[in-house]
Every structure is written in structure tokens, then in C-alpha cells.
Amino acid sequence: MAKMYTITELAREFEVTTRTIRYYEDKGLLSPERQGQRRVYEPRDHVRLRLIMRGKRLGFSLEEIGEIINLYDVDATEVSQLNKFLETIRRRQTELRQHQADIAETLAELDQREKECARLLAGKTGRETKE
Numbered sequence: 129m130a131k132m133y134t135i136t137e138l139a140r141e142f143e144v145t146t147r148t149i150r151y152y153e154d155k156g157l158l159s160p161e162r163q164g165q166r167r168v169y170e171p172r173d174h175v176r177l178r179l180i181m182r183g184k185r186l187g188f189s190l191e192e193i194g195e196i197i198n199l200y201d202v203d204a205t206e207v208s209q210l211n212k213f214l215e216t217i218r219r220r221q222t223e224l225r226q227h228q229a230d231i232a233e234t235l236a237e238l239d240q241r242e243k244e245c246a247r248l249l250a251g252k253t254g255r256e257t258k259e
Contacts, residue, residue: 133169135160142181152180157194187224192216 139146152158153167157180160167169177176197183193196216199209 130171133174135167135169138169138174138177142177144181149177152177152190155190155194157190157197186217187220188216 135146135149138144138149149158153160158169158173158176160169160173162168179197180190180193183196184190188196196209196212199212200206202208
């Protein structure tokens with residue numbers, strides 16, 4: 129018989145709250161069995177939770193994560209899943225590169241404004257400021 133997990137065991141292992149796991153369940157990302165009032169998670173849920181956590185760490189939305197991991201159920205070859213994952217990775221890379229460029233531009237402008245302010249202040253006070 130395959131190892132079964134309690135919500136507490138999963139929460140401890142993945143360093144999340146039980147509330148987080150229930151939220152993922154509400155979003156349809158996990159589907160534990162019920163034994164009375166207890167939730168019992170199968171190895172499949174364990175793997176799915178690992179994939180959810182990895183996706184969150186990479187900055188993917190829960191919707192994107194759900195689309196990717198749900199493809200396991202549709203295509204046993206994993207080709208569909210890998211294609212979707214690759215598409216999602218590339219989109220995320222593009223977003224992050226744009227953020228990086230925006231940050232670099234903002235920092236350059238802040239550096240310029242800092243120099244201008246320091247120069248103006250030095251002219252008004254007659255002394256240099258720290259940079």
C-alpha cells in the first residue's frame with residue numbers, strides 16, 4: 129500500500145500552513161481522500177504539492193501551475209505538459225527581463241537625480257554632500 133500523508137505531515141514537510149494546503153484544495157490543485165473528517169493525501173498529492181511549491185517559487189500564478197500539473201492527467205507522455213511548462217517559463221523570463229530593464233532604468237534615473245540634488249545642495253550650502 130502506498131504511503132498516505134496527513135495534512136499536518138504535508139504542512140510540516142513543505143513548510144506551509146494547513147490553511148495553505150486547504151486553499152490549494154479549494155482551488156482544485158489537490159484532491160485528498162476523506163476518512164471521516166480527516167483528509168488523507170496520496171503520493172500523487174505529495175508530488176502535486178511539490179510542483180505547486182516549485183511553481184510558486186518561480187513566480188507562476190496558481191492558475192498557470194494548475195494548467196501545467198493538470199496536463200499530467202491528460203497526457204501520459206508529458207509532452208503537452210512540457211510544452212506548456214516551456215511556454216510558461218518563457219513568458220515568465222520575458223516578464224522578469226522587462227522588470228529588470230525597468231529597474232535598471234529607474235536606478236539610473238535615481239542616480240542622476242541624486243547627483244543633481246547633491247550639486248544643487250552644494251551650491252546653496254557651499255559644501256560637498258556625501259554620495
